Amino acid sequence: MSTNVATIDDERTYEDIYAQGVIVDPEPGVDHNVRIREVKKSFGSFDVLTGLNLNFPDNAITTVLGPSGTGKSVLLKHIVGLLEPDSGLVEVFGQDLWRINDKDRQEIRKRMGILFQDGALFGSMNIYDNVAFPLRKHTHKREAEIRKIVMGHLDEVGLTKAISKFPGEVSGGMKKRAGFARALVLNPSVVMFDEPDSGLDPVRTSLLNDLILRMHAEHGGTYVLVTHDIRTARKVSDYVGVVWKGKLIHYGDTEEAFNSDMPFVRQFLSGDSVGPLGMD
Numbered sequence: 001m002s003t004n005v006a007t008i009d010d011e012r013t014y015e016d017i018y019a020q021g022v023i024v025d026p027e028p029g030v031d032h033n034v035r036i037r038e039v040k041k042s043f044g045s046f047d048v049l050t051g052l053n054l055n056f057p058d059n060a061i062t063t064v065l066g067p068s069g070t071g072k073s074v075l076l077k078h079i080v081g082l083l084e085p086d087s088g089l090v091e092v093f094g095q096d097l098w099r100i101n102d103k104d105r106q107e108i109r110k111r112m113g114i115l116f117q118d119g120a121l122f123g124s125m126n127i128y129d130n131v132a133f134p135l136r137k138h139t140h141k142r143e144a145e146i147r148k149i150v151m152g153h154l155d156e157v158g159l160t161k162a163i164s165k166f167p168g169e170v171s172g173g174m175k176k177r178a179g180f181a182r183a184l185v186l187n188p189s190v191v192m193f194d195e196p197d198s199g200l201d202p203v204r205t206s207l208l209n210d211l212i213l214r215m216h217a218e219h220g221g222t223y224v225l226v227t228h229d230i231r232t233a234r235k236v237s238d239y240v241g242v243v244w245k246g247k248l249i250h251y252g253d254t255e256e257a258f259n260s261d262m263p264f265v266r267q268f269l270s271g272d273s274v275g276p277l278g279m280d
């Protein structure tokens with residue numbers, strides 16, 4: 001896979017890059033289902049996204065890494081249209097999400113799947129009904145067809161024996177797998193994962209990562225993953241974007257990120273306490 005090149009002015013110091021961020025040119029010949037341009041978002045006086053630029057290539061898994069509170073989940077909420085930027089452009093499937101009406105935005109949202117940290121399952125529905133929910137809500141398919149699709153996806157994530165269980169009766173890993181199956185039932189072209197590894201032990205994390213890779217190989221699409229887990233990033237990503245203080249400060253293929261000379265990227269990817277990132 002070829003590498004995207006960040007247009008970094010050679011004269012800039014690392015401090016300049018931390019302050020200004022980088023802009024990444026879309027890779028020639030590659031489509032990008034999701035493009036984020038100079039997006040700014042503040043809550044009150046707190047500036048969370050401060051001019052974020054990032055393109056997510058189709059048929060690749062891109063991981064967004066960065067310290068806690070740097071705006072990664074806020075970024076996902078922008079992509080799915082749950083938050084409107086104060087300024088800048090959020091473009092999904094070639095459409096500016098905030099220049100179209102609510103109905104069109106809803107249609108675009110149906111083409112995206114999202115796996116929230118806890119699976120975001122409905123506690124009052126069993127696993128089967130949770131996974132069937134988007135099909136019942138957004139399609140006119142008959143129950144027999146819904147059953148085929150739901151059971152197919154539950155089989156892929158290894159949950160066919162748990163269909164009658166309620167979310168409160170299954171482990172965290174099973175909840176995530178059920179959430180994953182639900183995120184895929186409408187055949188989304190963009191799938192987002194908000195810290196899929198949170199709360200899982202290293203073995204379950206590794207198994208979930210295998211599942212992410214397998215599902216991506218099977219179904220394709222633009223996968224966007226937000227995590228703190230460096231091992232997850234290394235294992236599943238084609239590309240890595242590093243966000244700090246609401247800006248993209250590094251972007252490249254996974255190998256490039258892990259070989260970066262940028263002190264912040266080096267510190268973050270090695271989990272070192274010494275470097276530009278402190279407790280603030």
Ligand SMILES: Nc1ncnc2c1ncn2[C@@H]1O[C@H](COP(=O)(O)OP(=O)(O)OP(=O)(O)O)[C@@H](O)[C@H]1O
Pocket residue numbers: 043048066067068069070071072073074075228
């Ligand atoms: N709706 C909101 N109203 C006010 N503040 C918010 C809102 N959503 C997010 N924030 C704040 O924006 C900041 C960034 O939050 P976000 O959840 O995106 O961080 P993150 O990078 O995903 O962090 P973590 O890795 O810890 O999950 C946080 O300080 C959070 O409290």
